[in-house]
Amino acid sequence: MDDESVAPSPPPRAPITTADVLAWLEQTAEAARAGELDAPALIDLLGQLRQASTACANASDWALLAAREAGASLRQIAPVFGKGYVRAPAARLEKLHREVLSSEQFLELMRRRMGGG
Template sequence: MSESSPVSAPITSAQVTEWLETVAVAVRRGEVSPDELIELLGQLRSASTAFANASDWTLLAAREAGASLRQIAPVFGKGYVRAPAARLEKLHRQVLNSDQFLELLRRKGV
């Protein structure tokens, strides 16, 4: 899967780091007010929630597509299957599959 693939993440960690370095320079120069930083914080927290939801949906979808916990585990770090298994267990208390997860997000207005 390439970065131009429609199933690629809409932003990469490298892009976020590059953006953060640019913003940090502007902050050090005094070009960003505290109010702007607070607004930015809110935007980032909202985006973080959106990415967490996207991650959860992708985890459900990967399992539905046949991926094993051993295949998924490395993206959780250290390669232990306990982390994705625990996350799936928590998600399955709310929904049974990725379609239900999307419907839950729609109902919450996320």
Template sequence: MSGDEYPSPEPPVTPAQINEWLRTVAESARRGELSADELIGLLGQLRAASTACANASDWALLAAREAGASLRQIAPVFGKGYVRAPAARLEKLHRQVLNSDQFLELLRRKESGES
């Protein structure tokens, strides 16, 4: 199979893209080109996107551990280099699911309104 048959493992958006977008939108807001209602709608969209990013992050954490990554390898991604942060997050996730596949199923059920 060629590499073209698999989606890129890169996230669909980068911090640089978001920051550039933010500068542009902030300038529009400063010029008064966005109403309060438009900004509230934007806030709702960003909060939903933030939740989706957090879910993707949780899935990647579970998948990395399943692929054999140690907490010491994962810790720098959490910013401080301490294993407590990813360990605590894994513990919380494991109260709901055992692996990344179960996590995806949980997300699917939440999206479809199942309990």
């Protein structure tokens, strides 16, 4: 048997970063200042951003559930909520658990809400 080592794949990354958003925002703001975007275009853009924000919040909720299922403690999770307290992730988990008990159930709920299953 060959002893070829396969490099592990890198961990998944969020599909968008703060730097991506800032670069996009600077370009879009410049286009708006130049008069290239009118009010209807900006309103359409606002709608797209609101939908993207909801999608990111849903992805965050899924990751929170999955992290807990993988054994992460609330103390380990708390710093990503911006505070050193476990209240924020605990409250979010409590709210999520009113609808679903696992990350897989959450994913199925999102599929149903989006008409994908």
